[in-house]
Amino acid sequence: MPWLECNSRRIHYELAGPPNGPACVLVNGLTQYVRLWHPFRDALVAKGFQVVSFDMLGQGQSDKPSLFIHQDDQVEVLGRLIEKLGDRPIFVAGISFGGVVALRYAIDHGDKIAGLVPMSSFAEIPAQLYMLGAALRSGLILGGTSFLQDLLFPMNFSSEWLDSMRHLIDLARHRGWLANDVYALQNLMESFLEFEPLTDQLSAIRLPTMILTGEYDFLTPRPLQESLRAHIPDSALVIIPRAYHAFTLEKPALTAYLVTHFAEDVMAGRWRGKGSIWVAPENVGGELTPFPEGFDHMRAIPVQTQAPELAPQRKATAS
Amino acid sequence: MTPFFGPLEHGRIPALQQTRVSAFLISAHGALTRQLGVAIPASLHHGWQVEMHSQYCREMEILSLLGRATSWIIDPTLGFQIWQWEVAWLPRPVAGAADRTQGTLIDLAAFGHALHTVIRPAALLPEGFPDEDPFALAMRRIEFESGRLMQAQILFLKGPQLAPVRDAVAAAVESRHSQVRELWQDMLHSMEIDTSGRHSLVPAYQARGQPAPVAAQPSVAIKQP
Numbered sequence: 268m269p270w271l272e273c274n275s276r277r278i279h280y281e282l283a284g285p286p287n288g289p290a291c292v293l294v295n296g297l298t299q300y301v302r303l304w305h306p307f308r309d310a311l312v313a314k315g316f317q318v319v320s321f322d323m324l325g326q327g328q329s330d331k332p333s334l335f336i337h338q339d340d341q342v343e344v345l346g347r348l349i350e351k352l353g354d355r356p357i358f359v360a361g362i363s364f365g366g367v368v369a370l371r372y373a374i375d376h377g378d379k380i381a382g383l384v385p386m387s388s389f390a391e392i393p394a395q396l397y398m399l400g401a402a403l404r405s406g407l408i409l410g411g412t413s414f415l416q417d418l419l420f421p422m423n424f425s426s427e428w429l430d431s432m433r434h435l436i437d438l439a440r441h442r443g444w445l446a447n448d449v450y451a452l453q454n455l456m457e458s459f460l461e462f463e464p465l466t467d468q469l470s471a472i473r474l475p476t477m478i479l480t481g482e483y484d485f486l487t488p489r490p491l492q493e494s495l496r497a498h499i500p501d502s503a504l505v506i507i508p509r510a511y512h513a514f515t516l517e518k519p520a521l522t523a524y525l526v527t528h529f530a531e532d533v534m535a536g537r538w539r540g541k542g543s544i545w546v547a548p549e550n551v552g553g554e555l556t557p558f559p560e561g562f563d564h565m566r567a568i569p570v571q572t573q574a575p576e577l578a579p580q581r582k583a584t585a586s
Numbered sequence: 587m588t589p590f591f592g593p594l595e596h597g598r599i600p601a602l603q604q605t606r607v608s609a610f611l612i613s614a615h616g617a618l619t620r621q622l623g624v625a626i627p628a629s630l631h632h633g634w635q636v637e638m639h640s641q642y643c644r645e646m647e648i649l650s651l652l653g654r655a656t657s658w659i660i661d662p663t664l665g666f667q668i669w670q671w672e673v674a675w676l677p678r679p680v681a682g683a684a685d686r687t688q689g690t691l692i693d694l695a696a697f698g699h700a701l702h703t704v705i706r707p708a709a710l711l712p713e714g715f716p717d718e719d720p721f722a723l724a725m726r727r728i729e730f731e732s733g734r735l736m737q738a739q740i741l742f743l744k745g746p747q748l749a750p751v752r753d754a755v756a757a758a759v760e761s762r763h764s765q766v767r768e769l770w771q772d773m774l775h776s777m778e779i780d781t782s783g784r785h786s787l788v789p790a791y792q793a794r795g796q797p798a799p800v801a802a803q804p805s806v807a808i809k810q811p
Contacts (some may be wrong), residue, residue: 303789328785333699333759334743411733432791439790441713446785449733450703453740516791 268328271321271351273344279328280321280348284312289381289530290352293320294345294361294369296387296513297455298412298419300327300446307515310523316358316530319348323368323455331451336458341368342375349379358530360384362515363487364455370465370495373472382533383472384526386479387512389491390498391464399486404456412444412452422486423513469498475538476502477529479522479547481510489565501540505555506564507547524551587780589787590712599711601659603777604721607707608656609664610671610773611728612649614701614766617675619645621694637738641698644735648728655724667773674765682754692748692758699739700762702732705770709784 271278281301291311293304304320311318322329324344325336345368349357357380361369366388373383389396407415420429420436432439476499480492489506496504505525507514515522525547532538544558558564591599622642630636675697683689708722708729715722742748748755774781 300785302785302787303791305789306792328782333703333763334740334756408737409734411730435790438713442787442789445709445787448703448706450699450736450740 271344271347273347274340276324276330276332276340276344278321278324278330278344278348280319281308282317282319283308284317285315286317287355288315288317289356289358289534290317290319291358291360291526291530292345292348292352293318294359294365295320295323295326296363296365298416298443298447298452299362299365302327302446303516307519307523310520311527314523314527316527317352319352321348323365325451325455327446331448332454333450334454336451336454338368338371338458338462341458342371345369345372346376346379349376356381356530356534358382358384358526358533360386360526361388362386363388363512367465370469370472373474373476374465374468375471377472377474380474382530382538383474383476384479384529385476385492385495386515386522387481387484387487388478388495389487390466390469390494391491392459392462393491396487396491400456400459404453407449407452407456412447412449413440415452416440416443423511424517425483425509425511428517466494466498469495470500472499473501475529475533475540477525477540478502478504479514479525480504480506481512481514482506482508483510484512486512493565496542496544499540500542501538503540503543503545504564505545505547506558508549520551521547521549525555528555587775587778587783589710589779589781589783591710591779592712594712597716598657598719599715599721601657602661603779604656605659605661606664606667606773606777607710607725608652608658608721609661609668610770611705611707612652613668613671614675614705615645615648615652617672618694618698618701619649621677621697625691625694634738634742637741641735641738644731648731651724651727655720657721663776671769674769680754680758682757683751688751692743692751692755693762695739695742696755696759696762697766699736699743699759700766702736702739704763704766705729705732706781709781710774710779 269280269282271280279301293308300322301320308318308320321344323341325331345359349359359369359372359380363386366385369383370385370388370390373380392400403415403418406418417440429436478492478495480489492504496502507518507521510518529538544564545555546558547555563570591603594600619642622638622645626635626638626642630639677690678693679686679689680692681689683692706729707725711722711725717723743755743759771781
């Protein structure tokens with residue numbers, strides 16, 4: 268089992284795939300640990316990528332600092348792992364909290380990687396996200412990891428997926444509870460207490476960037492992804508239909524397909540971000556389609572110049 | 587080595603495992619209770635002293651619960667181990683603090699923090715183990731309460747009053763963590779239990795399409811685990 272030493276801390280990581288191919292580094296979300304990436308990782312490996320996944324400080328099998336975890340330390344760990352991969356195309360994909368770490372790395376060291384994929388991520392913490400984060404922290408403190416997971420399940424996944432997993436939810440909760448420690452999760456959450464918005468620094472990210480967002484993600488909703496798109500010059504925003512926050516778990520094959528598609532475009536010199544907006548296919552192998560012109564991608568309602576006709580019942584009410 | 591208690595004896599956690607784990611917990615929580623009892627003044631003047639008093643009472647509950655919920659047997663190895671544990675829990679005023687009183691309080695909080703964070707007794711229960719088993723329920727309640735009890739220590743140790751001595755505080759907490767972790771793991775290893783394997787379990791998300799494993803029983807008194 269490989270370990271990385273960083274500032275006297277031990278970091279657990281996994282390597283999979285051919286050592287000479289392009290590399291992809293995966294950065295965990297808050298309650299995630301390495302093992303959860305496996306289906307996603309395997310799909311990337313099948314496409315010839317070497318994949319690195321790791322437990323951040325405070326997660327899984329990596330060291331869990333007892334009182335304080337600094338985001339700078341997470342960025343440094345990511346940098347050390349990237350250094351180990353040598354000189355070849357390296358892509359970094361981070362989800363949610365991990366996306367923030369990836370963004371911070373790219374702001375300072377963008378020249379060392381070929382492409383960036385922030386997924387369900389954010390560069391600022393507006394009031395909604397702040398209050399949600401504070402409520403999740405209170406939930407953790409008062410009810411423990413299981414209660415936090417109870418709150419996160421419906422935020423992360425669709426009803427269809429939760430229904431299909433119903434018989435495994437208790438087990439999922441238990442395994443997540445086993446892998447996570449309350450104090451370490453609390454330290455990770457509290458590493459945002461001194462968070463300064465990254466928005467003004469995003470323009471320093473000059474590399475190809477594909478921003479992935481779930482159509483229905485209400486934990487880190489569209490305006491947060493839009494801010495990334497608006498400030499990262501060579502970025503494109505890709506909306507995954509019917510996806511919520513944790514689409515790497517709910518739709519691992521599709522997400523891996525999108526990431527490999529992006530990486531292949533970048534390596535072939537075909538990538539043109541230009542702040543474009545796309546809709547991902549529903550299934551692996553489908554085409555990305557440009558977001559329809561004349562519609563506002565920030566709205567959940569398709570805003571047209573001509574109002575749609577009201578249903579009869581609504582008409583009666585309206586009159 | 588296994589990450590959980592077992593193999594089960596007639597569906598119950600083996601009495602030797604219950605005895606050894608409970609002896610460790612009583613030793614550690616007992617030491618913390620005694621130290622809290624000494625540190626709490628007869629008359630309370632600060633908010634944190636109220637928290638400390640609350641902790642003292644909760645620790646007493648944990649001790650009482652362990653004494654009654656455990657199936658005890660005679661374990662000849664315990665004499666030496668308890669002596670070893672008790673020596674380890676002795677107060678160690680933290681060097682670098684403003685004064686000896688502060689140094690003692692930091693050590694007390696660091697010990698409590700380590701005890702409530704490093705030790706996860708409920709995580710030793712086999713998956714799907716019945717809730718109604720008194721020992722299992724005691725393990726779950728202790729771990730659940732630890733999540734709340736550690737908050738007072740976190741508030742104190744991370745608080746602004748200790749900001750000037752933060753390095754000393756961090757070193758003291760890390761040291762207590764290492765000590766508690768080492769003794770806890772040594773005790774578990776003596777029963778062929780190794781908790782590092784818990785991270786290698788297949789996540790439930792990846793068990794789709796396979797027969798449903800034995801799910802955890804619906805919790806009754808406490809929501810988790």
